[in-house]
Amino acid sequence: MKRLAILLVVLTLTAAACASSSTSEDTNATTTTAGESGGGGDSTTTAPPTTTIPPTAEDAGGTLTIGLFQEPDNLNPFLAVQTASRIIRDLVLEGLVDADPDGNYVAELAEVPSVEAGTISEDGLTVTYKLAEGVTWSDGEPFTSRDVQFTWEAVMDDANAVNSRNGYDKIVSIETPDDLTAVVTYSELFAPALSLFSIPEAILPAHELEGESFSEAAFNRIPEGTGPYMVTEWNSGQSIILDANPNYRVPDRPLIDRLIFKILPDQNAGIAQMRTGDIDVFWNIDTGVIDQFQGMDGVSIQVTPSSNIEYLGLNLSADSEPGNPHFAFSDPNVRAALAMAIDRTPIIENLLFGLSEAADSPIGLGWAAPQGLSNPAYDPAGAMALLEESGWVDTNGDGIREKDGKTLTLEISTPAGQQVRELTEQVLQEQFKAVGIELVINNVPAATLFGSWEENGKLKRGDFDIAMDTWGADLDPDAFLSTLFRSDQIPQESNGGEGWNFFRLQSDTLDAAIDAGRSTLDINARKDAYRTVVEEVLAAGVYIPLYKRSKLDAFSATVSGYAPNPWQEFTWNAEDWTVDK
Amino acid sequence: MLKFVGKRLLQAVPILIGISLVAFTLIQLTPGGPAAAFRGLANVSAEDLARIQAEFGFDRPLIIQYFTWLTRFVQGDWGISFVARQPVFGLIMERLPATLLLMFSGITVSLIISIPLGLLAAIKRDTWIDHALTFTSFVGLSIPVFWLGLMLIIVFSVWLGWFPTGGMGPPGEEVGIGTRLWYLTLPTVAISMVSLSFFTRYLRASMIETMDQDYMRFNKARGVPPMRRYMRHAFRNAGIPFVTVVAIHIPEFLVGALVVETIFSWPGTGRLFWDSALRFDYPVLMGVLVLGSLMVLASNLLADVMYGKLDPRVRLD
Numbered sequence: 086m087k088r089l090a091i092l093l094v095v096l097t098l099t100a101a102a103c104a105s106s107s108t109s110e111d112t113n114a115t116t117t118t119a120g121e122s123g124g125g126g127d128s129t130t131t132a133p134p135t136t137t138i139p140p141t142a143e144d145a146g147g148t149l150t151i152g153l154f155q156e157p158d159n160l161n162p163f164l165a166v167q168t169a170s171r172i173i174r175d176l177v178l179e180g181l182v183d184a185d186p187d188g189n190y191v192a193e194l195a196e197v198p199s200v201e202a203g204t205i206s207e208d209g210l211t212v213t214y215k216l217a218e219g220v221t222w223s224d225g226e227p228f229t230s231r232d233v234q235f236t237w238e239a240v241m242d243d244a245n246a247v248n249s250r251n252g253y254d255k256i257v258s259i260e261t262p263d264d265l266t267a268v269v270t271y272s273e274l275f276a277p278a279l280s281l282f283s284i285p286e287a288i289l290p291a292h293e294l295e296g297e298s299f300s301e302a303a304f305n306r307i308p309e310g311t312g313p314y315m316v317t318e319w320n321s322g323q324s325i326i327l328d329a330n331p332n333y334r335v336p337d338r339p340l341i342d343r344l345i346f347k348i349l350p351d352q353n354a355g356i357a358q359m360r361t362g363d364i365d366v367f368w369n370i371d372t373g374v375i376d377q378f379q380g381m382d383g384v385s386i387q388v389t390p391s392s393n394i395e396y397l398g399l400n401l402s403a404d405s406e407p408g409n410p411h412f413a414f415s416d417p418n419v420r421a422a423l424a425m426a427i428d429r430t431p432i433i434e435n436l437l438f439g440l441s442e443a444a445d446s447p448i449g450l451g452w453a454a455p456q457g458l459s460n461p462a463y464d465p466a467g468a469m470a471l472l473e474e475s476g477w478v479d480t481n482g483d484g485i486r487e488k489d490g491k492t493l494t495l496e497i498s499t500p501a502g503q504q505v506r507e508l509t510e511q512v513l514q515e516q517f518k519a520v521g522i523e524l525v526i527n528n529v530p531a532a533t534l535f536g537s538w539e540e541n542g543k544l545k546r547g548d549f550d551i552a553m554d555t556w557g558a559d560l561d562p563d564a565f566l567s568t569l570f571r572s573d574q575i576p577q578e579s580n581g582g583e584g585w586n587f588f589r590l591q592s593d594t595l596d597a598a599i600d601a602g603r604s605t606l607d608i609n610a611r612k613d614a615y616r617t618v619v620e621e622v623l624a625a626g627v628y629i630p631l632y633k634r635s636k637l638d639a640f641s642a643t644v645s646g647y648a649p650n651p652w653q654e655f656t657w658n659a660e661d662w663t664v665d666k
Numbered sequence: 667m668l669k670f671v672g673k674r675l676l677q678a679v680p681i682l683i684g685i686s687l688v689a690f691t692l693i694q695l696t697p698g699g700p701a702a703a704f705r706g707l708a709n710v711s712a713e714d715l716a717r718i719q720a721e722f723g724f725d726r727p728l729i730i731q732y733f734t735w736l737t738r739f740v741q742g743d744w745g746i747s748f749v750a751r752q753p754v755f756g757l758i759m760e761r762l763p764a765t766l767l768l769m770f771s772g773i774t775v776s777l778i779i780s781i782p783l784g785l786l787a788a789i790k791r792d793t794w795i796d797h798a799l800t801f802t803s804f805v806g807l808s809i810p811v812f813w814l815g816l817m818l819i820i821v822f823s824v825w826l827g828w829f830p831t832g833g834m835g836p837p838g839e840e841v842g843i844g845t846r847l848w849y850l851t852l853p854t855v856a857i858s859m860v861s862l863s864f865f866t867r868y869l870r871a872s873m874i875e876t877m878d879q880d881y882m883r884f885n886k887a888r889g890v891p892p893m894r895r896y897m898r899h900a901f902r903n904a905g906i907p908f909v910t911v912v913a914i915h916i917p918e919f920l921v922g923a924l925v926v927e928t929i930f931s932w933p934g935t936g937r938l939f940w941d942s943a944l945r946f947d948y949p950v951l952m953g954v955l956v957l958g959s960l961m962v963l964a965s966n967l968l969a970d971v972m973y974g975k976l977d978p979r980v981r982l983d
Contacts, residue, residue, distance in 0.1 A: 156941060321761060322932075354931055358831050361827060361830075
């Protein structure tokens, strides 16, 4: 009934706006997508509201109302899973380091440790943080190395039931020789060490949380932080109100006095409230309703690239066992032909309104993204030649190729009910048909596609030919690459369905490169390793990148100062924003 | 009377337990579950998942989980929300006033409008007024609430700009009674439309039935003035079943609130329930369900008690 309701309102609103119609696509429905992945690099805006003139004291002040169609679960960075949580808590809580738009680590509460500066030991096991001076929590208490130590203790405390201890469980000790130095010692090398305590997590206030369990803590709603804003009110189901932190260490920041996050039930409420001017900013517009916002006076769409890649995943096995070859995809020629048969232009221009870029790698953005890659050129003739070479020939004249009594009929699956994806499948159907491949669309609910081994999830069980999905690397791509491509992550009977290598790709070179990437903290050595990983994956032809997903936010023309940062949520630089009063 | 109420309250206890057991089982049978939210995160390992499961108690048999929940619940400990990590009781109580306000407003408006219309339709039976009212009532009964809500927003908020698109008031400001009523208008129209039509139809039927009685004809023959006949003699009698129907109908407003709150961003328990269902937040779901069941039982009790009070022929023991 909800889907019906959405459909209905979209249709009605569209009729009302006398604009061409397309139904909404739920960008949040990709359950396998890591909650906090971003992207890096260039960004475009359809109408830039950003000003190049630095704001002055006259521009300061005012109230900004932002619409969120998701209420944050809580604001504790170690308990929350909702993106909306990070949008708000990043304004209140800070990490030791932060990520700039290009995907580089930058100083936040501490300098960025490095081997050159002597703050990362040669063996990578000791990381020393030099904390910023003069930082206080919003209640005036000083921020010290004890807070860093406490954050680790809290994560490891069983009473706190945190979401993940990944990395924190490899820390042996945190020493605090003085108030502004924290020395973190690891039991074994942990390559994404710099993201700990920082992205998307943060430092917790020892003086507020010490001796208290996370469950029920008032902190989960009204956190004490060091950031530019502090939460002053949380009206469940209505709004979350943030006011400027008077003790914020950066002079003259934040510029806007008060941020009001209005909780809206869905995209349609966002469209209505943006029209009536009840909200100044609306977060995360579905591609399907983008034309609703484009028609509004004084509203511009901000396009922020992300590291989430829409891709086709090919199954090398007939079922879940990597040893049983797939009737068509076990032949590299067929995989290569598929890649050559795809023309991304109609998908990007017609279905995505030109707001996304073609993707050429599983790592789209950031320091780990290899430069200078290119997709196989769109070449239907070449694709047909490859298929002929492998013996796939149309013998009965029905337009579909056959070999050894089997027709070249492939099934594509994606979560049902997402219009942009369904239309993409139809485009692919036409393009594959042109080279003699029949594509059958078999979309299923997200839970069926991404379900666990026990739930007989189609990906886990290898019960598919081609899957269309979105996934992206975090700023540190180790977890993403390991779970998607390492041989021991092939879900199968013998490992109880662990891992997401549903391509069932086995490559020693690939495994070695993934391991090389996580065995050093030297960023250049890691870049080389990840180039090898990406090249291996692309050469195998099991992962066909389609396009980079963009994040789309609507801004009223009264708001200035937004800058896109693929690695963060859109509020990352809200302290620099101004609003016309 | 007191004995009757006491007996009914005692009967409510096993009913509530039964409802909670069924609800608990059904919720657990849904595919997915709270752990599903964590499963998709790349940095959450199998060990992390097992640790979280144990912390929430999902590693124990269902029946044990239920009795643990029940024991704590009757002691006033409604559990901790998996999502908000806050006590469930507090989460529900901060949302309840909004729902009660919406329900109260919906019931009041339904009655204020349906009583005169119902009387009018009965008195002017088979005239064009009655036919027009019948037609309007059927339209009102047939309109899906979600569609009506969306149309109200489009016409009166987006096009005409007369009313806010949703919420209970401008965020971050003290809300006076005028502003509150302004924000309450459209949600009230949406939530009362169906009941309003239903009440009108019911009262019309009830009045017509009463007016066809012999004593009404006798009244007329005696020369009692029409208004006196309608109001004093007919309405008094027709009103008895009407009051009962209204009381039994109260839970419909609770159900209506679920839809209306979601469309109008109204921060009540209906939206809390919907959000919690999407996020598999079992403790909150259970809390809202039990509270809802309590309200249904209370409305039924209210209907019986009022019937007994109003109709001297009924004795409650």
